[in-house]
Amino acid sequence: MRRRNVLLRLALVASVGLAASACGDSGGGDGAGGAGANGRITVGGYNYKTLDPGGTGYISKSVPISLDVYGSLFDPPTAKGGDFVPDLATGYKYSDDLKTLTIELRQGVTFSDGTPFDAEAVVYNFERYKQAESPNAQYFRQMSSVTASGEHQVTMTFTEPTATMVAFLTYTPATLIGSPTAHKKAGQQQFGLKPVGAGPFEIVSHKPGEELVLKPFEKYWDRANVHLAEVKFINTSPEAQVSYQHVASGSIDSVQVSGVSTPPNVLDDAKANQKIATIAGENTLYAFLPINTFKPPFNRPEARQAINYCTDRDSIATNVQRGWVTPAYVLAGADSLYYPDGGVDGAKAQFPYPFDPVKGKALVDQLGGLEFDLLNIGGHSQVISNALAQQWQQCGIKAQVKAVQGPQLSEAYSDGTYQMAYAFSGGIDDPQFYTSFQSPNTPQGKHGFAREHPEVPELIQSANRTVDPEVRRTTWRKVWTSMNDLAVDIPIISGPNYTFQNKCLADVDFAAVGAQFKSARLTC
Known part of the structure; x- marks a missing residue:
């Protein structure tokens, strides 16, 4: 199973020895909680108005959520200093002078509207992102041209030697490729409310800044490794103490807080709470x-x-x-x-x-x-x-x-x-x-x-x-x-970042500013 672990070495801070007994106390129902939730989870911290990285108002902190909808061209290395992992793209090659980058795309992939994920689609997105009104423009400043050099091959040229583009196509909104057909049909504003990607989930409903509901995209290329029936993101208080209480009470299943800006008493309480998991990422x-x-x-x-x-x-x-x-x-x-x-x-x-x-x-x-x-x-x-x-x-x-x-x-x-x-x-x-x-x-x-x-x-x-x-x-x-x-x-x-999480929730992929639920599942 492919893993998208930007925070590579996760540490379970809560007592893992009590995990089995804690699962039995996780509750259930229509929202958060264990086996009674039928594979449905609720995640806190959602306050985003648009999910279109090519439009104004897009916030980079929403990238982990966006990845669940769009997918990613590349995943982070599985080991520190290693190479980038193929996802919607299967490979890349820089020219010797670092002024050209060739990207090979996965074949047989479609967007959730049924249109093909191909080189022309990637070119459409890259050209759109390069425009000044896009917050993504910063990642394409050195790009002088981009072409579909084959049905599933994209070639980028740069004005100067550039060795950072593949990293941008892994960690930043530059990696998010939307359906050109859906974008043209909906227009930029409406596309931001319900974008169409080629990721593991598609959008059921979206109330900007309040709630986002996702369901699995049945024709996702790696559908066998998508286990949840629904992921709901809701707007909760940014205060770490409130976030912790939400998870402790079972009203949400997961939320992330920053270790360098969270009061230590909140982390102390979370660690001592045997009914939830407190997960630490890398010290970055x-x-x-x-x-x-x-x-x-x-x-x-x-x-x-x-x-x-x-x-x-x-x-x-x-x-x-x-x-x-x-x-x-x-x-x-x-x-x-x-x-x-x-x-x-x-x-x-x-x-x-x-x-x-x-x-x-x-x-x-x-x-x-x-x-x-x-x-x-x-x-x-x-x-x-x-x-x-x-x-x-x-x-x-x-x-x-x-x-x-x-x-x-x-x-x-x-x-x-x-x-x-x-x-x-x-x-x-x-x-x-x-x-x-x-x-x-x-x-x-x-x-x-x-x-x-x-x-x-x-x-x-x-x-x-x-x-x-x-x-x-x-x-x-x-x-x-x-x-x-x-x-x-x-x-x-x-x-590190710390995640407060339902102990029944497993196989969450932790990204830089949030969590991905592509391979997540409920174990109890």
């Missing part, structure tokens, strides 16, 4: 401090260095998050590709500004004081931001912690009106997907590295122009070393 999420280097006080490197010296990451991980996360010393989770040798301890040993309040205070005195605003999006981010501000006080640093809405923070990044923020990123083990804060061409990056520090984005571009894993490994370590030396985006903690 990270929290960090983006810094505006174009304005005081952080236009001076001494100010940034002082923050590092005065930050006790071990205390945040151990005392604030109770061990559910690890300290971060590079802008990646501890299970990410190219991470420094020796894991967290190895990264810590190479970190240029170890926790040293004496050195930090000396820099603050040299600066004549250090005072600034620290922005965050509220919730548990506010708790961690306050803990950091308290640590910095011992060095004479005065940080005013301010909670703002997400759109306000995005605007502050773009306008350069922020001084420092508490943010988090990651979720996939390949760091190439999380470089917006290091690029001068993005709203998040133009007031960070940008003009003053071109070496970092240049190194990242260099890493993305090779398929040699050892070269990429070496280059990414240079990226992290340079970023740490500059102290522009300061790492704090890292951790």
